[in-house]
Each structure stands twice: as structure tokens, then as C-alpha cells.
Amino acid sequence: MGLDLYVGPLTRYHLNDWLTITQQIGAQEGYDVRIVRAHEDEDPETDPDMVQNAVREWQQWLGEALGGPVDWPESATQPYWTDKPDWDGFGAVLLLAAYDERPDLCPSPWDKADSPRAFADAPAYQAASAQPERYLTLLSGVEWWLPLAEDPLVFEASRPTGQPTRMGSIDRLAAELRLLDERAGVLAGHDPAELRRGLPSDDPTLAEVARFGLAVMLDLAETAIEHRQPLLLDY
Numbered sequence: 001m002g003l004d005l006y007v008g009p010l011t012r013y014h015l016n017d018w019l020t021i022t023q024q025i026g027a028q029e030g031y032d033v034r035i036v037r038a039h040e041d042e043d044p045e046t047d048p049d050m051v052q053n054a055v056r057e058w059q060q061w062l063g064e065a066l067g068g069p070v071d072w073p074e075s076a077t078q079p080y081w082t083d084k085p086d087w088d089g090f091g092a093v094l095l096l097a098a099y100d101e102r103p104d105l106c107p108s109p110w111d112k113a114d115s116p117r118a119f120a121d122a123p124a125y126q127a128a129s130a131q132p133e134r135y136l137t138l139l140s141g142v143e144w145w146l147p148l149a150e151d152p153l154v155f156e157a158s159r160p161t162g163q164p165t166r167m168g169s170i171d172r173l174a175a176e177l178r179l180l181d182e183r184a185g186v187l188a189g190h191d192p193a194e195l196r197r198g199l200p201s202d203d204p205t206l207a208e209v210a211r212f213g214l215a216v217m218l219d220l221a222e223t224a225i226e227h228r229q230p231l232l233l234d235y
Helices: 010-014 021-029 048-066 086-101 116-121 123-130 170-184 206-227
Strands: 004-007 081-083 144-146 155-158 164-169 231-234
Touching: 004 206, 010 048, 048 155, 081 206, 086 116, 086 123, 086 170, 086 206, 116 123, 116 206, 144 170, 164 170, 170 206, 206 231
Parallel strands: 144 164
Antiparallel strands: 004 081, 004 231, 144 231, 155 164
16 A cells, blocks of 8 residues: 655545546556555545535634634645655655654664664654654654644544544644754755655665655645645555
């Protein structure tokens, strides 16, 4: 099961009116790609007006719960943006954040390296995620980052479909990614646009995978801020 990032209106997301990068490539080359998601709605609503109204009601409910406005633009026709760091790129970013929080648990060159795809098993991630300081949303299991007027840190709320999800602020995510880049020097000397094209080899180092993942995540986080739209993990 792969991992994609989606930036755009929740209305369009819940209508499933968008294509992942893999689906876009398939359409260009003349074949269909079917995506099977972990939390697929068995009987999704297909009326755009009903979905948009449901999302707007959810925004109002969430704003009341958080005590502040939740009012980013929502419609079925707004554009969306997407890319695919996959679990390797995403996990490598989380491992670097965990190593920065807990350098004492960073594997030495003689130790077996932590697997980005299995980041949750890494001792540094387990320790850092229990009490994150610098990278609160990256290391707290957040899956939805929203364009909120005020930063509620990390909170858990139901999606419009009812599924409980850990959420945070898109501004905080972008700040955490920039801080990680600054402290770890991930993107220094590299062209982010070139990095987003993919990994440089079939057997990349952790640093190379993290470079790719951070370039993808930071680009979409900044896009989400610019257009006042949520950023979601999709898997």
C-alpha cells in the first residue's frame, strides 16, 4: 500500500474526483490504475452539492470545537495538487526528525540502519514520538494538516466521514520541515525541483531518500499555505 499526499478541497477529495501521480501516469500511457485505500467508504456520496454542504457543516463544527474560524474555500471544482513520497520518503523524513530529537538513538555507521518504511520500529522514533519537542506534528501521528487561523498544536477529530484522525496546522508542518532542513542540511546544495523527480538510484542512502521526501513534502506544504487548502496523507 503506497502513500500519496493530497492538497486541495475536501469536497473533491471525498468525491474521489482526483488522480494520484500513479493514476495520472497510467492515464497518459493508456492503462487504468485502481487505488485500494485502507479506509475506503463502501457507499460514498456522489452528489457534489451534498458533499460540499457536508464539508461546510463539518468546518463549522470543527471551528466551534477549536474556538476559532475554520473557513478555507471549499468546492468540487477547485484545483488540487498531489505527489508521492511513498512510505520510504515520508518515513525517512520522520527518521531524520527523530534523530534530531534523540541523537543518542541515531544508529552509528556500524549499526544496522533503520528502515524508512518501518520508521515506527526505530528506537529513536519511538522515543521522540513519545514526547516530541521540535517536530510536534511530524512525530505525533498527524495525517491531516489544515489551514487554520490559530495553531491548535495537535488534536484528534472526526473527518467529515466520521473516521477519527489526528490533525494539525499546515503552517506548523511547513515550519517543522524548514527547521529540519535548516538543522540537518537536507536540501543544501540541491535543486528541490530536481529532487522531486525521484530517487537517484535503485539503492539510495537514507540521506538521499530523506532529501526526496522532504523536497516533496515541503513543496506541497507551501502550496497548501499559498492556496489555503488542507494537506492529507492518502493511503
